[in-house]
Amino acid sequence: MATKVFMEALSPTMEEGRLVKWLKNEGDAVKSGDILAEVETDKAIMELVARGDGILRRRLTGDGDTSPVGSIIGVIAAADENIDALIAEASGGGGASTAAPATAAAPATAAAPATAATPATAATPAAAATPASQPPVPVPVPGPRPPAADLRSSPLARRIAAERGVELGAIQGSGPGGRIIKRDVEAAASQPPVSRLPSSVSPTAASAADYQDLPLSQIRKTIARRLAESIGPIPTFYLTAELDMERVAEMRSAMAELGDGFKVSFNDIIIKAVASALAQHPECNAHWQGDSIRQWHRVHIGMAVAIDDGLITPVIFDADRKGLRQLAAESRDLAKRARDRKLTPNEYTGSTFSISNLGMYGIDQFTAIINPPEAGILAVGSIEAKPVVIEGAVSVRRRLRVTLSCDHRVIDGAAGARFLQTLRRLIENPLLLVY
Amino acid sequence: MSVITYRDALNQALREEMQRDDRVFLMGEEVAVYQGAYKVSKGLLQEFGEMRVVDTPITELGFAGVGVGAAMVGLRPVIEFMTWNFALLAIDQVVNAAAKMLYMSGGQYPMPMVFRGPNGAALQLAAQHSQAWESWLAHIPGLKVITPATPYDAKGMLKAAIRDDNPVVVLEGEMLYNTKGEVPDGDYIVPIGKAxxxxxxxxxxxxxxxxxxxxxxxxxxxxxxxxxxxxxxxxxxxxxxxxxxxxxxxxxxxxxxxxxxxxxxxxxxxxxxxxxxxxxxxxxxxxxxxxxxxxxxxxxxxxxxxxxxxxxxxxxxxxxxxxxxxxx
CATH class of the missing domain: 3.40.50.920 (Rossmann fold)
Incomplete structure (x- = not known):
């Protein structure tokens, strides 16, 4: 029985994939699960695995070629099996291989190997926001199944877990087949809260306890409709504030003096402060869902990272609850792996708010484009020493301009301003971050 | 309040309802002269006479049908089946006549009647006479089905059934008739539809x-x-x-x-x-x-x-x- 090798959807938003390199040759024996090829999606380079056993009889696309998701790019079959019909199907089916010259009839395929995988992102610096919009919860992708799929629990246990903010994944079930039942959740809920913090390894399983859906009031509906009519799909407005960075700078150098292990970047401190401020302003830590606004109880910060041919927004989950050391380590690791294109989809989906920092490029201030369905993004400029009037005297201070882009359907002007007030208080008094 | 048997509780309900409303009458096999196969109708023939306590031949389909006809012309019959196993012979009258009469007559013929008798297994009555029919009967729109478990409920619910303008199936039990419990002496109702x-x-x-x-x-x-x-x-x-x-x-x-x-x-x-x-x-x-x-x-x-x-x-x-x- 022959097995077709499809270009699979390896990321939630992938529509086509570029086959970077075949790892098996025609004639090689393959088993289900063997890695056949590396495929570059719109976000990362992923592995394409065999879905059947046999011989890789035919590769229908070449290294570097791009194929739409769902097209047949190879055939696995027994050594003596007739696969002519399959090859005919592959070339005649519209989702044709770009490699076969006989498929000129299929005009839609992107034949040029130069086709950029993420053409849209280069358009404007403000697109530093992120790549195309992503659903907040990743769709299943091949690879290890998330633990939730195998989790058995009684309906009551699930309800109690949701009410008390207990992660079911962290509980060992005592019922038949490991079913998590009421007594297991109650035992877990009575443990110290630290152990209930979701681990950063499986961060994206959003449960109902993580957010609150607010129905839209009439006035909110009207605001949403009228403002959207006035300005594009997302009625955005911008709030800029200049923050004094002296104390943050002092803190950072004081920490650096303690040794290399205590080095944190300005960006880490800004992420921490933004996350803490968001925790106090859930109205800004929200998603626009068309017919409701989802206010998140957890703060997951998307951190825009520039990569060679675009950008990507890895997520620091529960950033408000993490210490600076962990936050710095995670952001370093995520940024490096983002540039190496080694992020897995659940590491770049699920953010509740994003930050884009172009300070290292000497940008004084800018406006960032919101990454829907998020309602806000903070654009961070460069830190600059400048004369400032303080209590009637001019002094030289290090200052930072931040600009909050707000989706007006979700965040009103005063709400955004209050968020920035809190952010200013945290940045200008960074000791509050440990409070 | 006195402690009486389930059997006597049913007897009280029948007697009080027959006293209360002269449209109520009892019909079935051995209900009159023999005083009931299980003595539920003890003393009723003597009190109400043979027009209201009627012995029938062994013809379940026939006397169930007579009951339906009586209900159509305004009486309130109580049809006793010696057991619900025998009522299978009459099921067409129960399911196709009584349960559907109000509906198919466009509301012209209410069906204020009761079908009652023991249901389920007693002891060693074998396969044909040890069956519980509630899921059959409760399946039918148009019927109400009650299963009183105590003497208190038996009296209160049979009275409710007799006063109901719809056909009510009362499932009693041979093994219940001798059980005892406290039962109020006078009139009271236990409503149908309440657990x-x-x-x-x-x-x-x-x-x-x-x-x-x-x-x-x-x-x-x-x-x-x-x-x-x-x-x-x-x-x-x-x-x-x-x-x-x-x-x-x-x-x-x-x-x-x-x-x-x-x-x-x-x-x-x-x-x-x-x-x-x-x-x-x-x-x-x-x-x-x-x-x-x-x-x-x-x-x-x-x-x-x-x-x-x-x-x-x-x-x-x-x-x-x-x-x-x-x-x-």
Whole structure:
């Protein structure tokens, strides 16, 4: 029985994939699960695995070629099996291989190997926001199944877990087949809260306890409709504030003096402060869902990272609850792996708010484009020493301009301003971050 | 208030309703001269005469049909079947005439009548005479089906059935007729369509009806000694079923076992399970289990009959299972 090798959807938003390199040759024996090829999606380079056993009889696309998701790019079959019909199907089916010259009839395929995988992102610096919009919860992708799929629990246990903010994944079930039942959740809920913090390894399983859906009031509906009519799909407005960075700078150098292990970047401190401020302003830590606004109880910060041919927004989950050391380590690791294109989809989906920092490029201030369905993004400029009037005297201070882009359907002007007030208080008094 | 048998409670209900309303009459095999096969109609012939307490030939379909006709012209017949096993012969009158008359006459003919008699197994009456018919009867729109378990409920519910303008099926029990309980002396009604918590508990809901309510109370007694408090919900009415009382109990205990005399497939318990899963899904900590007669015709041999019937031990095992306790 022959097995077709499809270009699979390896990321939630992938529509086509570029086959970077075949790892098996025609004639090689393959088993289900063997890695056949590396495929570059719109976000990362992923592995394409065999879905059947046999011989890789035919590769229908070449290294570097791009194929739409769902097209047949190879055939696995027994050594003596007739696969002519399959090859005919592959070339005649519209989702044709770009490699076969006989498929000129299929005009839609992107034949040029130069086709950029993420053409849209280069358009404007403000697109530093992120790549195309992503659903907040990743769709299943091949690879290890998330633990939730195998989790058995009684309906009551699930309800109690949701009410008390207990992660079911962290509980060992005592019922038949490991079913998590009421007594297991109650035992877990009575443990110290630290152990209930979701681990950063499986961060994206959003449960109902993580957010609150607010129905839209009439006035909110009207605001949403009228403002959207006035300005594009997302009625955005911008709030800029200049923050004094002296104390943050002092803190950072004081920490650096303690040794290399205590080095944190300005960006880490800004992420921490933004996350803490968001925790106090859930109205800004929200998603626009068309017919409701989802206010998140957890703060997951998307951190825009520039990569060679675009950008990507890895997520620091529960950033408000993490210490600076962990936050710095995670952001370093995520940024490096983002540039190496080694992020897995659940590491770049699920953010509740994003930050884009172009300070290292000497940008004084800018406006960032919101990454829907998020309602806000903070654009961070460069830190600059400048004369400032303080209590009637001019002094030289290090200052930072931040600009909050707000989706007006979700965040009103005063709400955004209050968020920035809190952010200013945290940045200008960074000791509050440990409070 | 006096302590009387279930049999005498039914007798009081019949007598009081016949005194109260001269349109009420009793008809069936051996109800008059013999005073009832189970003596439910004791003394009624003497008090009300042979126009209102009528012996019939052994013709279930015939006298059930006479009852339907009497109801059509404004009387309020009570049709006694010597057992519901015999009523199978009359089922066309029950299902196709009584249950549908109001509907098919466009509201012209209300059907204020009662079909009553013992239901379910007694002891060693063998396959044809040991059957519980509530799931058959409750399946039919147009019928009300009640299963009083105690003398108190028997009197109050039979009175409610006689006063109801719809055909009401009353399922009694040979094994219930001699049970005793407190019954008020005068008039009172136990409404149709209301279940009752016969015993409160917080660990597991045990839903039962008719004869199995007594078994459920024994189960609760036995488990209480282990510190397990079982809440016994007596359905009392199979149709229309009181979902609210069941659901309130399951929301409290988070688990349920349903006990019935009849067979498993399409049984009353299946309907209860359906209501519970729909109304209490987020409150369930375990799958709902059922205890019922084994899926065979009732054996005649005493030992096999005992094995085929639901019993206290089977019910305790089911409760332990839904509570995730080791089954002894």
């Amino acid at each position: 009752e918590v016969k015993r409160e508990g917080e660990h597991c809901t045990l839903v039962a009806h008719g004869k199995t309510v007594l078994m459920a109370l024994q189960v609760a007694d036995a488990l209480e000694k282990e510190g397990i408090r079982v809440e016994v919900v007596d359905l009392r009415t199979i149709r229309p079923m009181d979902v609210e009382t069941i659901a309130a109990s399951v929301r409290k205990t988070n688990r349920a076992v349903v006990l019935e005399e009849g067979w498993e497939v399409c049984g009353v318990g299946a309907q209860v399970v359906d209501y519970v899963q729909r109304h209490c899904f987020d409150h369930l900590d375990a799958p709902i289990l059922r205890v019922h007669q084994e899926d065979v015709p009732m054996p005649y041999a005493k030992n096999l009959e005992r094995t085929a019937k639901p019993d206290v031990a089977k019910t305790i095992a089911a409760i332990r299972q839904v509570m995730y306790l080791p089954t002894a």
